[in-house]
Amino acid sequence: MEFVSCQACPLRALPLFVEASGSELALIESLKKEQVVAHAGQCIVHEGQADLPLYTLLQGWAFRFKTLSDGRRQILNFLLPGDVIGVQQHMGGVAACGVQALSDVLLCVFRSDALWELHRMAPALGFGVTWLAAHEESMAGDALLSVGRRSAEERIASLLIVMFKRVAALLPDAGAQGVPFLLTQQHIADALGLSLAHTHRTLRKLEKRGLHRIEAGRLHLLDVKLLPQFADLYGDGKPARRPLL
Amino acid sequence: MEFVSCQACPLRALPLFVEASGSELALIESLKKEQVVAHAGQCIVHEGQADLPLYTLLQGWAFRFKTLSDGRRQILNFLLPGDVIGVQQHMGGVAACGVQALSDVLLCVFRSDALWELHRMAPALGFGVTWLAAHEESMAGDALLSVGRRSAEERIASLLIVMFKRVAALLPDAGAQGVPFLLTQQHIADALGLSLAHTHRTLRKLEKRGLHRIEAGRLHLLDVKLLPQFADLYGDGKPARRPLL
DNA sequence: CGACGTGTTGATCTCTCTCAATTAGAGTGG
DNA sequence: CCACTCTAATTGAGAGAGATCAACACGTCG
DSSP, X not given: OOOOOGGGOGGGGSTTTXXXXXXXXXXXXHHEEEEEEEOTTOEEEOTTOBSOOOEEEEESOEEEEEEOTTSOEEEEEEEOTTOEEOHHHHHHSBOSSEEEESSOEEEEEEOTTHHHHHHHHXXXXXXXXXXXXXXXXXXXXXXXXXXXXXXXXXXXXXXXXXXXXHHHHTSTTTTTTOEEOOOOHHHHHHHHTOOHHHHHHHHHHHHHTTSEEEETTEEEEOOGGGOGGGHHHHSSSOOOOOOOO | OOOOOGXXXXXXXXXXXXXOOHHHHHHHHHHEEEEEEXXXXXXXXXXXXXXXXXXXXXESOEEEEEEOTTSOEEEEEEEOXXXXXXXXXXXXXXXXXXXXXXXXXXXXXXXXXXXXXXXXXXXXXXXXXXXXXXXXXXXXXXXXXXXXXXXXXXXXXXXXXXXXXXXXHTSTTTTTTOEEOOOOHHHHHHHHTOOHHHHXXXXXXXXXXXXXXXXXXXXXXXXXXXXXXXXXXXXXXXXXXXXXX
16 A cells, blocks of 8 residues: 555545645645554554544545444444544544444544644634534434434445445446445444344345345445335435424 | 523533633624524424524523434434534535424524634634534434444433433532433434334333433432443443454 | 323234354465 | 365344334313
8 A cells, every 4th residue: 555645635525625725735744644554354443542643544444333341333434535533532532432444444644733733724624624523423313313213124225325325436437337345244234233134134135126236345236216215215315304393 | 581691601611612712702702693592392493404504502402303204203412501503504505404492492693604704713613613513423423322232221221311411510409309301202212213102111111120210300310320230321431342353 | 171292001013133053255274 | 275264144943122003191271
């Protein structure tokens, strides 16, 4: 894995950063401490760990998770290139959740005062970070809605669709030939609050119904937009109904 | 409901704002647009609503929620005095979730450019907002863990304990005589992804086991710290185990 | 007084979990 | 090249937590 300059950082694709000025880029570059590699399966951040830096994921996949004392695990979300790791942990003191690499991973490590410097020296970038944090919370809300109120079938379909779109957005061909897919059924189960066995059976059922195909580490979404049964899941947001009151 | 000055704003109790300087307070004051009242049950923000301002909850309770097209509802979290409403919605354009008042509520409404001005004029406050957003995400993660991996009993116990602590923290006597509790069983059910019937039965069971008592709109937590069975739930964070790897 | 919201309960149903076992594929060492 | 190991996928059987549906009680309110 090679060095990635801030010029080429996947974060730059984000709406809030595309217009970063030269001086802002220079600032970011000066706050970057180093670049490290973690191997598949390795823990990047441990739950409860203190003094952790701010990271950015340059290459590879990872996920954030929490565990209960008896081992039950909940995956909070999956991290793709361009995602920031640890804004929340970084600020609280100790990490509220762990982060584990799904594949070999290349990380950009920032100085521990990076977040504050960013705010102080470049308010526009600080604003961008706030936007990022707010956006993450919104995603967390979607996940909560899924886990709390959707059936296993809906949850899995929804996850596949969202992941497909996220990964496709990073590819030049937008996923025309399917997208790389590194999750095991266990990961899917832990992200959706389901058991492994039921996740497997549901995945099978959806495949049979024509939603998707997973093959050789690639996810192919077939005709989502055509299947009315999945319409609710495809849109970006939830199709809010009426205010209930 | 009377006027609340920024001096007396419940937000000032937050660690990140206690040390606000005079000029910072003046800035905040200048960004405040007005103060409005909403009545119990009223929707403060509709799902999908555009152009919504940034609010702060001065008095009363509310909650954020999302709904599916068939009416299923998931409550994302409950809002108490001092909570900020809509950092995420505000930034995205349209509201990703709705907000409804649980009681009569007093809101502080900010100018629509408040967030940006805060970042631009007072980086320390901007940083505080980022911290807030990150903290919210962390809470969302806790909720996801509960809904995804805990049993109904654990979820409810956990919610009661967390709410008790939050409300107590706002009271002078720290909840010695119980704390006001405005949630109906339906709210609890919608927050935890449970059915109303099962929520009721579980609530009963916990009460019988001595966890709590709800009476006349007040929640009394009995001897949580003494009950080993709830130990996992009482601590602030989750008692993370080992890295699984 | 009737309507409504909330709490309460019983009966029944089913989705999802748990436990257990088997298979398949990749990697490793001899 | 083969035995050995490990992970991930797969499947079946049985159990159970929690959902659904349907009443009923009670207090508030117009």
